Amino acid sequence: MAGKIDVAPVAFFGHGSPMNTLDRNRYTEAWRAFAATLPRPRAIVVVSAHWYVPGVRVTASLQPRTIHDFNGGFDPALFAFRYPSPGSAFVADRIAELLAPERVERDATWGIDHGAYSVLAHLYPDADVPVVQLALDRTKSPEDHYRLARRLAPLRREGVLIAGSGNVVHNLELANRLRGAAPFSWAERHAERVRAHVAGHAHDRLVGYRDDGDDARLAVPTPDHYLPFLYVLAQRQSDETATIFADGIEGGAISMLSLSFGA
Amino acid sequence: MTAHDAAVLARELARLEEIYADGIRAFLPENSLFERERIIAEVSNKREIAFVCGLLNEGENEAALILELIARARERDPAAPVEHMVEEMAYYLRTSIDPAWQLAARPPSATAAVAYLRAVLEARVSRLRGAPPSRVPAFVRDRRLLERIEECEAPASPAANAPNT
Numbered sequence: 001m002a003g004k005i006d007v008a009p010v011a012f013f014g015h016g017s018p019m020n021t022l023d024r025n026r027y028t029e030a031w032r033a034f035a036a037t038l039p040r041p042r043a044i045v046v047v048s049a050h051w052y053v054p055g056v057r058v059t060a061s062l063q064p065r066t067i068h069d070f071n072g073g074f075d076p077a078l079f080a081f082r083y084p085s086p087g088s089a090f091v092a093d094r095i096a097e098l099l100a101p102e103r104v105e106r107d108a109t110w111g112i113d114h115g116a117y118s119v120l121a122h123l124y125p126d127a128d129v130p131v132v133q134l135a136l137d138r139t140k141s142p143e144d145h146y147r148l149a150r151r152l153a154p155l156r157r158e159g160v161l162i163a164g165s166g167n168v169v170h171n172l173e174l175a176n177r178l179r180g181a182a183p184f185s186w187a188e189r190h191a192e193r194v195r196a197h198v199a200g201h202a203h204d205r206l207v208g209y210r211d212d213g214d215d216a217r218l219a220v221p222t223p224d225h226y227l228p229f230l231y232v233l234a235q236r237q238s239d240e241t242a243t244i245f246a247d248g249i250e251g252g253a254i255s256m257l258s259l260s261f262g263a
Numbered sequence: 264m265t266a267h268d269a270a271v272l273a274r275e276l277a278r279l280e281e282i283y284a285d286g287i288r289a290f291l292p293e294n295s296l297f298e299r300e301r302i303i304a305e306v307s308n309k310r311e312i313a314f315v316c317g318l319l320n321e322g323e324n325e326a327a328l329i330l331e332l333i334a335r336a337r338e339r340d341p342a343a344p345v346e347h348m349v350e351e352m353a354y355y356l357r358t359s360i361d362p363a364w365q366l367a368a369r370p371p372s373a374t375a376a377v378a379y380l381r382a383v384l385e386a387r388v389s390r391l392r393g394a395p396p397s398r399v400p401a402f403v404r405d406r407r408l409l410e411r412i413e414e415c416e417a418p419a420s421p422a423a424n425a426p427n428t
Contacts, residue, residue: 142347222351
């Protein structure tokens with residue numbers, strides 16, 4: 001890990017279970033191996049599936065709190081987990097500046113949610129890189145999200161790592177019913193379609209996933225976990241190929257596909 | 264979503280607000296020290312309180328929230344795209360009835376959804392009134408009811424629109 005950053009990479013992480021925060025498995029090992037190849041970023045902007053609210057917001061706290069945004073039933077150690085990275089008012093302001101004239105609310109109540117720290121705990125275990133979260137405005141269409149995300153592109157040249165955390169296939173209702181089951185065929189088909197469209201630079205198809213029929217409806221029943229992927233996709237430069245550093249389907253219906261551009 | 268549908272949605276959401284208040288009234292004990300009516304009047308988000316009282320399940324609460332966002336978006340801009348929100352709302356409503364009901368035969372409808380919520384809420388509040396104190400009756404959930412309402416709300420086929428001869 002070293003070197004001057006010309007254009008920082010961008011990465012999408014299929015984060016899966018909150019327990020990945022504490023677990024060591026093939027996905028978390030892949031995230032760690034990926035992080036070892038990265039130049040140290042000046043800050044990290046995380047777009048997490050778990051901050052899905054009306055309006056565009058950015059965390060503005062200098063010491064963002066760790067949010068245990070999941071129901072009971074998890075290991076108590078997960079509720080005790082803290083990710084004490086600093087925030088960055090400068091980066092929050094810069095995001096607001098780049099997204100203007102979109103109104104961006106500086107939010108001092110939200111902190112770092114499990115979509116962010118389940119990944120960051122492996123990328124930067126010392127929590128020594130400032131982290132800012134950007135909320136997903138749940139009133140916007142996928143097309144609007146993609147357009148908005150494009151405006152963040154200058155951050156890459158400023159040494160900021162843009163990370164999306166979600167899942168390109170995420171049907172928790174069906175995954176919970178069939179825990180440990182083999183992947184659903186529609187989940188595999190949708191994940192394959194995503195990989196193919198990424199390889200073919202078919203961003204319009206990825207943004208317009210709602211036109212892809214029943215496979216997409218089952219794979220993306222609600223947009224929250226898919227949209228962070230569009231934020232990463234939107235940063236891609238035309239000559240950048242994707243590096244897939246983790247992949248697989250858990251619980252039959254949760255894709256762990258993780259990829260980067262520019263790494 | 265047509266302008267007419269948006270107007271119906273706004274009107275029905277206002278009615279839902281009244282039913283939330285009615286449900287909270289039926290749920291909370293009548294107690295002058297408790298100042299029930301003042302609390303109801305001052306609570307800005309009656310839907311969330313109705314949810315906490317058990318009058319809405321999680322999926323219904325989410326669907327009702329999205330319906331409010333749709334109405335707000337259309338109020339700000341009558342041309343605002345809301346189809347993506349209607350789809351998401353319908354998913355939450357369907358799976359609130361049956362988690363396995365993942366795909367629908369008909370296109371989602373915001374007006375059908377708000378009519379369904381009104382029907383089940385009215386039924387629940389009515390049951391709550393007849394229930395022993397502090398006992399929330401089991402949820403009324405009815406897939407056939409939602410399907411029937413959706414059928415009524417679906418755009419008529421060209422044949423149905425043809426003038427009588």
